[in-house]
Amino acid sequence: MNTKxxxxxxxxxxxxxxxxxxxxxxxxxxxxxxEGFTLLLLxxxxxxxxxxTLAVLAAFMxxxxxxxxxxxxFLRAGIGGxxxxxxxxxxxxxxxxxxxxxGFFAEGLxxxxxxxxxxxxSLVSCLVSRGWRWxxxxxxxxxxxxxLWTREPEAWAPMLQGEIWFVLIYAALMPTMLLLSLWMxxxxxxxxxxxxxxxxxxVTQERLRFASDLHDIQGHHLQVxxxxxxxxxxxxxRVPEQADAQAQAAAQVQEIRLIAKQAMEETRAxxxxxREVGLxxxxxxxRDVLTLAGATCTxxxxxxxxxxxxxxxLALAVREGTTNILRHSDATTAAISLxxxxxxxxxxxxxxxxxxxxxxxxxxxxxxxxxxxxxxxxEAVGGSLVSHADPNAGTFELRAEVPLGTGQTSGIPDSVRxxxx
Numbered sequence: 001m002n003t004k005x006x007x008x009x010x011x012x013x014x015x016x017x018x019x020x021x022x023x024x025x026x027x028x029x030x031x032x033x034x035e036g037f038t039l040l041l042l043x044x045x046x047x048x049x050x051x052x053t054l055a056v057l058a059a060f061m062x063x064x065x066x067x068x069x070x071x072x073x074f075l076r077a078g079i080g081g082x083x084x085x086x087x088x089x090x091x092x093x094x095x096x097x098x099x100x101x102x103g104f105f106a107e108g109l110x111x112x113x114x115x116x117x118x119x120x121x122s123l124v125s126c127l128v129s130r131g132w133r134w135x136x137x138x139x140x141x142x143x144x145x146x147x148l149w150t151r152e153p154e155a156w157a158p159m160l161q162g163e164i165w166f167v168l169i170y171a172a173l174m175p176t177m178l179l180l181s182l183w184m185x186x187x188x189x190x191x192x193x194x195x196x197x198x199x200x201x202x203v204t205q206e207r208l209r210f211a212s213d214l215h216d217i218q219g220h221h222l223q224v225x226x227x228x229x230x231x232x233x234x235x236x237x238r239v240p241e242q243a244d245a246q247a248q249a250a251a252q253v254q255e256i257r258l259i260a261k262q263a264m265e266e267t268r269a270x271x272x273x274x275r276e277v278g279l280x281x282x283x284x285x286x287r288d289v290l291t292l293a294g295a296t297c298t299x300x301x302x303x304x305x306x307x308x309x310x311x312x313x314l315a316l317a318v319r320e321g322t323t324n325i326l327r328h329s330d331a332t333t334a335a336i337s338l339x340x341x342x343x344x345x346x347x348x349x350x351x352x353x354x355x356x357x358x359x360x361x362x363x364x365x366x367x368x369x370x371x372x373x374x375x376x377x378x379e380a381v382g383g384s385l386v387s388h389a390d391p392n393a394g395t396f397e398l399r400a401e402v403p404l405g406t407g408q409t410s411g412i413p414d415s416v417r418x419x420x421x
């Protein structure tokens with residue numbers, strides 16, 4: 001039997017937390033109602049005739065109710081997720097067992113006093129393995145049947161009168177309710193884990209693409225540099241007085257310098273995002289990546305900048321915006337629109353799933369190094385970048401504008417338009 005502690009999973013999505021809160025509220029509600037009816041039945045006996053045994057029984061049943069409600073938080077570990085510390089196990093079982101024992105000294109209340117211990121066994125059974133689960137439930141059933149076994153059949157009638165049947169039926173169904181609720185909660189967690197894995201896979205694929213591009217750029221140039229350097233070395237091994245050898249070596253060195261400079265410039269362009277980037281390709285990649293991450297992505301495209309540099313800047317904005325959605329939100333919906341107001345081409349990217357504690361961006365300024373660098377690139381082509389977060393609505397909007405050149409009719413392929421979910 002596993003008795004290790006369990007902490008709440010970190011970085012859970014807002015939807016997962018909401019599902020758990022609903023599940024927890026349902027479980028607590030059932031415990032409060034069931035224990036409430038049990039205490040009301042006990043209160044009727046106290047009203048009929050008070051004695052110290054009834055007072056002790058009522059006190060321990062109330063303590064058991066409070067501990068059981070607190071214990072419900074441990075169910076977040078899921079079915080078979082492992083028990084908390086031994087101290088919590090003792091705190092759950094001890095008062096319920098004492099209340100069960102007190103029931104034998106109160107006339108007609110031994111069956112009512114067995115209900116809290118049955119509920120405690122039901123809670124424990126949810127967090128252990130399947131083999132232990134059925135054994136614990138059978139042990140709890142034995143505790144409930146002992147009051148009947150130790151009484152003559154004629155003495156059963158006082159214990160089975162009135163609303164006790166309602167309480168007994170709901171108490172018997174409590175393990176089923178708990179296991180079904182935790183089963184649904186486990187499915188939600190698995191779906192969220194799959195969504196996060198898909199988002200991480202999309203980021204990994206982008207990193208692999210970048211690594212492949214960097215390898216393609218550097219591999220060719222470095223190979224040529226190595227060959228020319230070897231050729232120059234052989235030329236310099238000739239007689240220094242040979243003018244033609246010196247001229248050839250000087251020419252090779254010059255070519256090596258130019259190739260190294262070209263490789264450096266292309267590497268800088270790749271790292272800085274200034275390499276040739278197609279806007280239509282980035283829009284299609286954004287839709288596919290966001291769809292893979294579990295968000296519904298809507299594209300509304302009605303214009304094109306008509307200028308190569310402006311298109312490159314907007315393509316970088318699409319890439320940066322997509323990365324921000326994946327890394328800084330649990331978005332379920334996203335929208336990308338490319339429109340014009342007659343003089344400027346406007347790109348808008350909005351998404352939900354932003355944490356309530358996310359800071360609101362200052363209008364006209366883009367927080368974060370990635371957006372800051374993107375803003376500088378857009379300003380270099382006469383454009384601008386504005387980002388705005390609404391913590392109350394849980395949304396984020398990225399707006400990039402560039403001057404609208406000639407050919408403002410949309411150059412986006414029809415295959416990129418539309419909605420993906």
